[in-house]
Amino acid sequence: MTGLVRLAALYLWRHAGWSALIMAVLAVLAAIPMVGARLAGLATEEMTARAATTPLIYGPAGGALELTLDALFFTGAPDPGLTMADYEDLASQELGTVIPVLRTHAAHDAPIVGVDVEYLEMRELVIAEGRPMVLMGEAVAGAAVARRLGLTPGAEVQSDARGAFDIAGSAPVRLQITGVLAPTGMADDEAILTTLRSAWLVAGLAHGHEDLAEADEAVVLSRDDGVVVANARLQEAIRVTDVNRGDFHFHGAPEDRPLGALLVFPHDARAAALLRGRVEDAGDARQLIRPTEVVRMLLDDVFRVRALFELATGVLGTAGIAALAGMVALTLRFRRPEFELARRIGADRGAVVALVGLELAILLAAGLVLAAGLTATVDVFGRDLYLWLLFGAT
């Protein structure tokens, strides 16, 4: 038997390309269903967990799924259709904790999400390094985005020049990282959390620039009773510092500043029912949704798609196995002279069959080990992979 093992191993080794191809095909055929099941399980677990910790979401009328994706998973097209007036109105009812969320821009594909500091507490987010964001221009980075961009407290991250909400374009803003979150396995890992004022700043609703009273005369068009008019050469600040923080200012009424959604944590079931009733009574411009229901409907769709995916995988798998069998049959045909030689030198037919069987068994075993390795990789990096699949970056 050791002689046969040696012969089989030598054949596979000397035909390494062919062996590797067969092994890879076997590994992929075996791994796809396993990896698919693991990823689907992770996605289900994560989405359900995230939704379960957020009782209600208040947002502009429209798709409940889009609102859920925006407010909970920081993905999809942002729709800042609420204002601070909505927040004040809901919070004043004192039926629960209300946390505003605003996402308009990203930095290196990581969403910049404006929230209250209370958000960290409600999500039970732990600052692994540094401190929470407090002042305008400060932010904390999720664990994954911090790892990806090499962010530590004291580092800066610059917002992308243009966000979906920001059609005219706005100047990029450098946010100072004051802390890094511990990994959660949820969407916060991929986010840069900042204060609402900072989010508005990023969205172009606030700005700072050099003091016009001390500005270079080259940028001043006119001075009239303390009113200074400057030209476009006036430098806008892109970094909030302790020195210039006071120079930043908003235009427009505070209650008109935009919000994407409000996360609502009612005190109890009665409060939740009251809120839902009041929102329904208020008309069609706003909606109050239960994310668990939305996620359940989404997962129902996902499971339907998954069943189709599994069917397609089955068909492809069968085709793959047939192609593999064809390749093996073709190879055996090419090896006829070898088998004829074996017959002439008196080789046992069983030994020749065992030799070929052993070669295939080695390839199958190696393919399965490779598939198990791929699946194990998904176990280790599954959350990152899942986040990447769902949110587009890790």
Next chain:
Amino acid sequence: MADVAPVIDARALRFSYPGGGFRLSVDAFSAQPGETVALIGPSGCGKSTFLNLLAGVLRPDAGNVTLDGTPLSPLAEKARRRLRARAVGFVFQDFGLLDHLSARDNILHPFRLSGALRLTGDVRDRLEALAARLGIAALLDCRPQRLSYGERQRVAICRALLSRPRLVLADEPTGALDPATKRAIVDLLVEAARLEGTALVTVTHDHALLPAFDRVEDFAKLAVVQ
């Protein structure tokens, strides 16, 4: 020599391939231990078929072949294979070496694929000794494609002789070689056969090599081919 039982003895052989078109008849052929026989004849006259009948690779329609005292006809395929592994060594014109194996592994190939042969330390020692005698001791770890044609044929001869066969069948073993190498290969085969008491039946077209053999059989006279 006539008093010694022949290693190979074929009587009243009749053979045709399925579908007909080729019929071979040989009334009698035998070879004694240590005897070297050259089979000559035109291409396509059935010499290779005859060698396969002698080795039990092909089964005759009629008649019998007795190999090393054992009639082949009653034997099942498995038993014939085992007898062949033990008693017959083959040398082919195209060497019959596997490219993915080293010379050593090629020589040991029959021992790894046949239950009739046991790969012992003695066999390995004999391999080294045979390889030294054939001048390929330094080439045993090389794969065939790195060897010259002459070296490849020496490896094939080493494989044919390793199991101490009673009969070596060589089917045009010098066909692909230059004249000097042809002579050297035939001399090696003949010398080894005499030394080991092995009967050697060689198919050849090269008349210059015939003096090296004890006996020359003209296949056109030995056999009837239709």
